[in-house]
Amino acid sequence: MRIHVGVKSFADLLERLVYTRSRNAKIKLIADYLRGSPDPDRGWALAALTGDLDFRSVKAGLIKTLTEQRVDPVLFKMSRAYVGDMAETVSLLWEPPPGEQAQVEDVRLAEVVDRLMHLGRAEAPAAMAHYLDVLNPSERFALIKLATGALRIGVSARLAKTALAQAFDLDVDAVEEVWHGLAPPYPELFDWGEGRTAQPTHEDIPVFRPFMLAHPLEDLQVDLADYVAEWKWDGIRVQLNHVKGDTKLFSRTGDDVTGSFPDVAEAFTEHGVIDGELLVRGEAQGGVEGGAASFNALQQRLGRKTVTKKMLAEAPAFVRAYDILFDGAEDLRDLPWTARRERLEAFVARLPSDRFDISAVVAADHFEHLSTIRERARDAAIEGLMLKRRDSRYVAGRKTGLWYKWKRDPLLADCVMMYAQRGSGRRSSFFSDYTFGCWTEEGELVPVGKAYSGITDEELRQLDKFVRGNTIARFGPVREVEKSFVLEIAFDSIHHSTRHKSGIAMRFPRIHRLRTDKPAEEADKVATLEAMIV
Amino acid sequence: MATLGDWIKPHPTGIYVEPGDFWIDPSEAQPMAVVTHGHADHARSGHGHVLATPETLAIMETRYGTYPAATPAEMGEVQRIGEVDVSLVPAGHVLGSAQIVMDYRGERIVASGDYKRRPDPTCAPFQPVPCDVFITEATFGLPVFRHPDTEEEVRKALDALHANPERCVLVGAYALGKAQRVIRHLRDLGHDDPIYIHGAQERLCTLYQDLGVNLGPLVLATGKKKDELKGRIIVCPPGALNDRWSRRLPDPITAMASGWMRIRQRARQRNVELPLIISDHADWDELTETILEIAPKEVWVTHGREDALLHWCMTRQIRARALSLVGREDEDD
CATH class of the missing domain: 2.40.50.140 (Nucleic acid-binding proteins)
Known part of the structure; x- marks a missing residue:
């Protein structure tokens, strides 16, 4: 097998990913790269793909300044406007000083990362300029992307993790589960993947646990003796996780959204992990009793790294709890829903009530009765109903027959x-x-x-x-x-x-x-x- | 003496040469047209009289039918039109492409049409002619455009083909010039298998062969069974790359031969998997080096990204101005 150690093969990987449309083909490219590379180079490459690399002394502004010293600023500006992407523009028009040849020898990825990590602000310009001089355009592109973060080449963190799972025959949800407790270049992951150690565990840090998801009910009918119904609130699914003074909020995709919802995060101080719907106070969903604004109101608060005081006051967020995964360090995911529900009720009772409540169970005599109740949901701006099997464990992903979403008619x-x-x-x-x-x-x-x-x-x-x-x-x-x-x-x-x-x-x-x-x-x-x- | 080159009148629809009463590459029908090369945006139909190289005339005939009044001009041959001495010299763009060299009252103006400097096995190389005014194109007039070695780019298509015997490599290439050049380069790299072509490229490929450019065995791709096309190179117009026509091909690796492929986003927009940076236009280095080599008193820039080239001329104290011609954006090159 080909061994990939250098910037050249990483550049080659990015180049191929840019031009590959199919998700499976992308996964295969990344998986092959990870299998064919040594540590720690592949770990750094993986961190670049998942967006987990950050170099304090190398930012986009530095690259711009360096380029303006090397290339006519007017031509640079025109080129940048035409190409659209800063890293690509610089990679194409960077001019090495006369006599400087692109080097034949490859540079080890780990060596570059190590150098960039330990650069002081004063030495960063010369070091970056040196790399840009000795690399070819495609490698320059890879280096700038790597150094300034945000690859934007159509590869999500989830896709990269899926590729890692595929490369070493791991379960992607298990990878997600351990991911958040690890730091690049992830030696524990590769040790685990190659069978040298067992799956890493995290008892002291709030890591993301994969969500349990639902299938659409379609034309199915279920027996309410086996299933319990809850409203499907129209907000965003979140997971709250608190361990030893540290709280994290994760979205369904495992993204850390703690920063957007400090009001909720600060209020969650019980050791454990719960699953719920993040909502904003209002009356659009379920009236005064429902107490939640429409999704639109929540949208104002999404995707923000920092939130203003005004926003916190005008659109206070809260979580309507659906389920509990951990109570303290105790993993409850193998308990049936009914047992978890009891634990959840006890857990939420310990949390401040202005920020946390429980998604009520919708009482219905039989399926037709439930159907009538669901019809009213539209007026209440609720998305529909959830049907959960009473004896179901909390299982990652979508498992047929356990949870159904029964959305109101469109x-x-x-x-x-x-x-x-x-x-x-x-x-x-x-x-x-x-x-x-x-x-x-x-x-x-x-x-x-x-x-x-x-x-x-x-x-x-x-x-x-x-x-x-x-x-x-x-x-x-x-x-x-x-x-x-x-x-x-x-x-x-x-x-x-x-x-x-x-x-x-x-x-x-x-x-x-x-x-x-x-x-x-x-x-x-x-x-x-x-x-x-x- | 009056302003340099004031006997030439640039119009949005072409360049009018007053003392000769003729137009260069007019985009509207004119009584007398001198045509630099056969691309449709330079050689249109309906002119009263056309002067061009025999190859360009043959291309125009293939596209538009026989011209009632056409004067073939061999390269280097001086013809007097009105009061202007006109001669054509190779531009290296496509087969038959020529620069128009015009002498009038002691001033020489060269209209380069479209040109490139790197070797092209399907046409005569660009010949620099010292002049007072050099009229240049600027299709790739930004320093981000530096076309890599052509052979290396063509080799990528062969490498992809050999690595994927169950698939085919579908190369989008402009029907006039690019397609034949890519095929000829493939032959030079030892690829002797039949190359499959799209129906829209058949007539021009035949014409190239008739004019002495040996393209080897070519077969029409349309209607062929999937199995026959596995492991083959297929050349089609860029527009057919992601169109209905290509749906019946065996899992094609979509390639495109164009100078624009230098920009990733351009390639992605066209769903191109295998970008081949091959252009029939001069890249930034060729444009600027040609200007330095010819060292004209003035540079006039016709079409493309003229702002950057004008700026570059200014920083080197070379007098330069933009001529705004319409309809000359060569998106498919």
Whole structure:
């Protein structure tokens, strides 16, 4: 097997990942690299892919300054504007001093990382300039990406971890579980992967534990003797984890969102791990009793590294607990739901009530009764119901038959196709992403959303044919089409939005039906959609 | 003496040469046109009279049918048009491509059309001509554009082919010039198997062969069974890469031969897996080195990223101005 140690093979990996579309092919590329590389080089490469590398003395600003010293700043600026990506621009136009040859000898990745880690601010410029001088454009690209973080090459942390799991035949959820307690270059992971040690454990640090997820109920009916029902609140699923003074909030994908919700994190001081829905105080969901604002209100607080006092006061967050994974150091995941529920109730009782409550069980006599209750959910802006098997353990991922989500029926609107774009992967040659619009009172069509799912391959071919035969303008990859095709769009809810021209935004829009029978003039008005906002 | 080159009038639709009453590469039909090369944005149909190299005329005939009035001009041959002495010299862009050298009242202006400096086995190399005004293109007029060695890029297609015998390598290449150049380079690297081509490239490939560029065995890809196409190189126009046509191919490795492939995002936008940086236009170094070599009194920049090239000229005390011609963006090169 080829042994990858240097910057060259890491650059080669990034290069291939950039041009690979298929998820499986990406996973294979990364897995092969990890198997074929020694420690600690592969650990550093993995950290770069998962976004866990940070060098204090090398930032994007330094690269910019260095480049301006080397290349005409005007030409640099023009190039940067044209290329779009700073690392790529610099990698392409960096000019080594006359006489300096790109070196034939490869530089070991671990050596570069070690050097960058221990650089003082004063020595950083010269060290980076030296590396940029001796590397070729593709290696420069890799180095700058590595050194300044944020690879942006279409590889998520989850994908990299999946590749690691595949490389060493590990369970990806087990990898997730140990991940957060480890630091690059992860020697424990590779020792475990190659069978030298057992799975690492974390008793003293708040690490992410994979979530238990639900399948859609579809047309199934369940016996309420076996299943318990709860409301499905429309916020974001979070996991709260506290150990020895340290609290973390993780999103469903394992991202650390503690920083966005300090109000909740500070209030969670009991040793243990719970699973719940993060919500903002309000009355849109379930009225005064439900006590939660719409998802839209929560959205203001998502994706922020820091939160203002004003925001904390105006949109106070709280967690509605669904389940408990650990009580103290005790792992409860193998207990049945009924036993966990009792432990959860006792646990939440020890937490401040303004920040934590429990998702109530919905009492129903039988399935039909539950169905009637669910119908009322829309008025309450709740997403629907959850059905949980009473004897189910807390299992990572989606296991058939344990948890079901029973969403309320979607809202529907007839919209007119306005723009289309080619899809990716299997659908790459088809126009499969559609922007659609509704009519204003003035008779103008404005975009109200974008959808690329919900259709069969046959319908896709039909839409693709329509786009090709009815293109009226092209904007790069985007085609503007004749405004004549009506799509029935299904969506979970609709909200006000300042980001969209129409002033509204749909949640989970998908194509429900092709309305070839309907003339475009008879499609819905924006006002009709506005009336659906709760 | 009047302003340098004031007998030449740049218009958005082409360059008008007043004392000769002719146009260079006009984008609208004109009574008299001198055409640098056969690409559609330079050689359009409908002109009254056309002067071009025999190869360019043959390309135009292949595309538009026979011209009623066409004057073939051999390279280097001086022709008097009105009061201007006109001669064509090789531009190295595609087969038959020429620079237009014009002498009038002691001033020499060279319109380079599109050009490149690196070797191309399908056409005569660019010939630098000392002049007062050099009219240059600037398609790749940014220092990020430095085309790597052509042979190495072509070799990538062969490496991918050999590493994936169950797949095919689908190379998107402009139908005139690029396609034939890629095929010729493949032959030079010892690839003797039949190369499959898209129907839209058949006539120009045949013409190249007729004009003495040996492209080896070529087979039409359309209608062929998947099994026959496994392990083959298939050349198609860029537009067909991700289109219905390519759906029936055996798991193609999508490649594209273009100078734009230097930019990752450009390649990704086109869903290209295997970018081949091969261009028929001069890269940044070729543009700037050519200007230094010819050392004209003035540089006029026609189309592309002229701002950067103008700035570069300014920093070297070379007089330069932009001519804004429309419709010359060569997206597929």
